[in-house]
Amino acid sequence: MTADVSLQGIEHRFAGFTALHRVDLKIAAGEFVVLLGPSGCGKTTLLSIIGGFLTPSEGQVLIGARDMTQVPPKDRPTTTMFQDYALFPHMSLRDNVGFGLRMRGAGRAVRNDKADAMLEMVGLAAQAGRRPHELSGGQRQRVALARALAVEPDVLLLDEPLGALDLKLRRQMQDELKAIQRRVGTAFVHVTHDQEEAMAIADRIVVMNQGRVEQAGSPEDVYLRPATLFSAGFMGEMNRIPATPDGDGVTTPLGHLPLPPQRGTLCLRPENVGLRGDLRLGPARMIEASFFGAHHRCHFAPLAAPDMILTANLPQGAVPERGAEVQLFATDPVILSETAQ
Amino acid sequence: MRVLAWAYLLAMFGFILLPVVVLIVFSFQDSRLPVPPFDGPTLRWYAEIIADRALMEALMNSLLVALISSAVALVLGFLAASGLARVLLPGSALIRGVLIAPMTVSYLIIALGLLQMFNAVGLRPSLVATGIGHVVINLPLCFAIIYASMGEHQKNAMRAARDLGAAEWQVLWHVSAPMLLPSLAAAFFLAFTFSWDEFIIAFLLTRFDVTLPVEIWSMLRSGLSPATNAVGSIVFLVSVAIVLVLELTLFRRRGA
Numbered sequence: 386m387t388a389d390v391s392l393q394g395i396e397h398r399f400a401g402f403t404a405l406h407r408v409d410l411k412i413a414a415g416e417f418v419v420l421l422g423p424s425g426c427g428k429t430t431l432l433s434i435i436g437g438f439l440t441p442s443e444g445q446v447l448i449g450a451r452d453m454t455q456v457p458p459k460d461r462p463t464t465t466m467f468q469d470y471a472l473f474p475h476m477s478l479r480d481n482v483g484f485g486l487r488m489r490g491a492g493r494a495v496r497n498d499k500a501d502a503m504l505e506m507v508g509l510a511a512q513a514g515r516r517p518h519e520l521s522g523g524q525r526q527r528v529a530l531a532r533a534l535a536v537e538p539d540v541l542l543l544d545e546p547l548g549a550l551d552l553k554l555r556r557q558m559q560d561e562l563k564a565i566q567r568r569v570g571t572a573f574v575h576v577t578h579d580q581e582e583a584m585a586i587a588d589r590i591v592v593m594n595q596g597r598v599e600q601a602g603s604p605e606d607v608y609l610r611p612a613t614l615f616s617a618g619f620m621g622e623m624n625r626i627p628a629t630p631d632g633d634g635v636t637t638p639l640g641h642l643p644l645p646p647q648r649g650t651l652c653l654r655p656e657n658v659g660l661r662g663d664l665r666l667g668p669a670r671m672i673e674a675s676f677f678g679a680h681h682r683c684h685f686a687p688l689a690a691p692d693m694i695l696t697a698n699l700p701q702g703a704v705p706e707r708g709a710e711v712q713l714f715a716t717d718p719v720i721l722s723e724t725a726q
Numbered sequence: 727m728r729v730l731a732w733a734y735l736l737a738m739f740g741f742i743l744l745p746v747v748v749l750i751v752f753s754f755q756d757s758r759l760p761v762p763p764f765d766g767p768t769l770r771w772y773a774e775i776i777a778d779r780a781l782m783e784a785l786m787n788s789l790l791v792a793l794i795s796s797a798v799a800l801v802l803g804f805l806a807a808s809g810l811a812r813v814l815l816p817g818s819a820l821i822r823g824v825l826i827a828p829m830t831v832s833y834l835i836i837a838l839g840l841l842q843m844f845n846a847v848g849l850r851p852s853l854v855a856t857g858i859g860h861v862v863i864n865l866p867l868c869f870a871i872i873y874a875s876m877g878e879h880q881k882n883a884m885r886a887a888r889d890l891g892a893a894e895w896q897v898l899w900h901v902s903a904p905m906l907l908p909s910l911a912a913a914f915f916l917a918f919t920f921s922w923d924e925f926i927i928a929f930l931l932t933r934f935d936v937t938l939p940v941e942i943w944s945m946l947r948s949g950l951s952p953a954t955n956a957v958g959s960i961v962f963l964v965s966v967a968i969v970l971v972l973e974l975t976l977f978r979r980r981g982a
Contacts, residue, residue, distance in 0.1 A: 436889065458889045471886035475904040485890035536890060
């Protein structure tokens, strides 16, 4: 009940502006893919093209090896969970969830059974006779999910569905989405601009910027081994240190470091900078520290480059005095060239 | 200050309603002319008009024309609004403008235009011709009311229905129309009252079978009589009833 999606050379132009530049992407059957990027990066356009709401200017959309490029949404094996849920306000939850089956000609008994089963799955079986306006935001979300999954699509498209929820509910829904995706085994394509959400739910993250795919990989890959400066910066905070090749290492404002010789930017995540590690960064002076609960966020000025500020997240209780001089170390260094693709 | 405000309110209501009140009062006039002094109440004029075959036929004609022309205007307006809400054409704004434009043209001009056009295509003045005229004036109204009530929410629900496999007519029937029910009803009843009251188009486009306003006009030509007042009161009563129904059902619910 699930098929792979293949996007080949998708280019999309709106009046006077190119939203997507020859995007190629494969989504495996049953995979949970997150399209991640800032607003305007083309992720929602790409989702609309998979769902059939937009026809790409160029390129092909294959779903289960069938060319779907010109097929309208109603005839595609995809369904969408919309940002504002788009529930039908005049129908009960049961009728909302059964709508897709009704359109496929299923009888009342069949579609009610299926709708009740889907509502059961999202924990709303008891409210099946209610109207959408009687529900909370999180509950509407679940109804929208049940409605989209009731027709057993090959691919479920989710358009920033968690954007309107508060943080706590959002975390809870992320867990539920992932659990439900595992259960039904349908491929999910989820759009968001929140990198934490992406990492929490994705099998694979596709980082997009200005109509191009910057990187596609597992959350660990994208976070720890970013392929581009954009993808490194978008996934989380980062110290950036310019580096130039020098003999068997690189020269940086901090001095000579034993890293593969390469011109570019040395990227260090704040949690990978600290008082011990594999890579010695040299002496630095502690300028400021603030307590964030899980860690202390500290600013250091390296003695070799006093104008530079390095941010380090140090474990609870392991914080030097303000003004103290310490030896800084780093782990997982990555050097990215400006033009890295 | 407060007294002044109340006095103003009363004066305003007097200005608006006095003509109607006078009309209704003298429909009960117990003499041959509906002019002061008031000679005591009687229902004989009502009895007379109810017994008047031509008048009752005109009343039925009016109801029929109003019902059918409003229904047609409603369906066409709904389809136009749904279509324009669905796609963003380069000329969308122009199309909307052209659709609404007839609202700004006087009924007399529309009637003259229709009269000449019907002559050209050989359609005789009749209730059908009048009905078409009423569709022409009420379609822009229905379109404007329905289009204005279609928000993002509505459009997204239509998208969702298509996404779930609904054909275009199913989207309209199962999603759009039920969601727009209050505006559809408002548009229908407004169109109905406009058609019910309309005189100029009906006057120019009917001949043997006429609508009620035209029948009243011919009654007036034979001079004033409390009978005309009685007919006028009934026409007014129907309009008021429709407005009340609207007010009590649709607008109250929306306000809540």
